[in-house]
Amino acid sequence: MATKPQTQVDLVILDNRSTVRKVLVITLFLNLFVMGLKAVVGFSTGSLSLLADALHSLTDSANNILGLIASRFSSPLPDRDHPYGHQKFEAVGALGISAFLGIACFEIIQGAIERLIGTSKPIQISANELWLLLLVLGVNIFVAFYERGEGKRVNSPILIADAQHTMSDVWVTISVLAGLIGIWAFSWQWLDVALAFPVAILVFTSGWSVLRQNLPWLVDEMAIAPEAIYEVAMQVPGVLNCHDIASRGVVGRQSFIEMHLIVDAQDVETAHHITEEVETRLAEKYSPVRVMIHVEPPAYQSDHISYEARS
Incomplete structure (x- = not known):
């Protein structure tokens, strides 16, 4: 004999997808703005670390789009074809974020190695361009805290995972900005390449964290002892x-x-x-x-x- 599979408590399942989509759309536009500024300044100065940072921001925008797609199919309510609900769609979306981070890490390392073994023009950066990057940093910090706060409020793994990625972008931007200030103030051209490797490590760490948090759901790992x-x-x-x-x-x-x-x-x-x-x-x-x-x-x-x- 089997009892009813769920209690009255389980029947109250909140569908937070509309809130998730709203947050993702807002952060998508902000991330596109950030990516555009980084790319413009990166091309104008020739900074490898800043162009890598722009690539990292490109993955932020791609992750927002991926999150919107995943949220579309991740209803918490069971149906005939998915009697256990649709939450794994969000976990799949989070794994996509991890994959994007892996791609960004590879591109950063590849660019740094090419810069080490080749020749390149010296980086030229102005005070106005540094102020633009400070604006970018402020937007990144706002996006990370806003998205993480909303993710915790509505219990959305895709928002929390994406906020984790954006927070790694904050640290990347801080590192790159510090290097560019060193180049602007002291002409330390080597800082650009030297900072590219720590940036890659930060990106990889963020991707691994997202992967580790979502694999248990997908492989049906034990949830409770x-x-x-x-x-x-x-x-x-x-x-x-x-x-x-x-x-x-x-x-x-x-x-x-x-x-x-x-x-x-x-x-x-x-x-x-x-x-x-x-x-x-x-x-x-x-x-x-x-x-x-x-x-x-x-x-x-x-x-x-x-x-x-x-x-």
């Missing part, structure tokens, strides 16, 4: 034992729990009330969560809490 679920279930009166516990998803975004429950009940109605109480307590601790319970009679015996390898 079976022992923790077992402890909650065993506190419910009438529960004799529970075993074969499995979970997936991401706690706080959407998780799914399955378990076999041995109950002290001689009729279906009593067993139903016990399992409903188990579901309610799990929902209070791990919401949003959907719970599926297979009920077994008191005489059933099993000591396998999880699906780990058995002898």
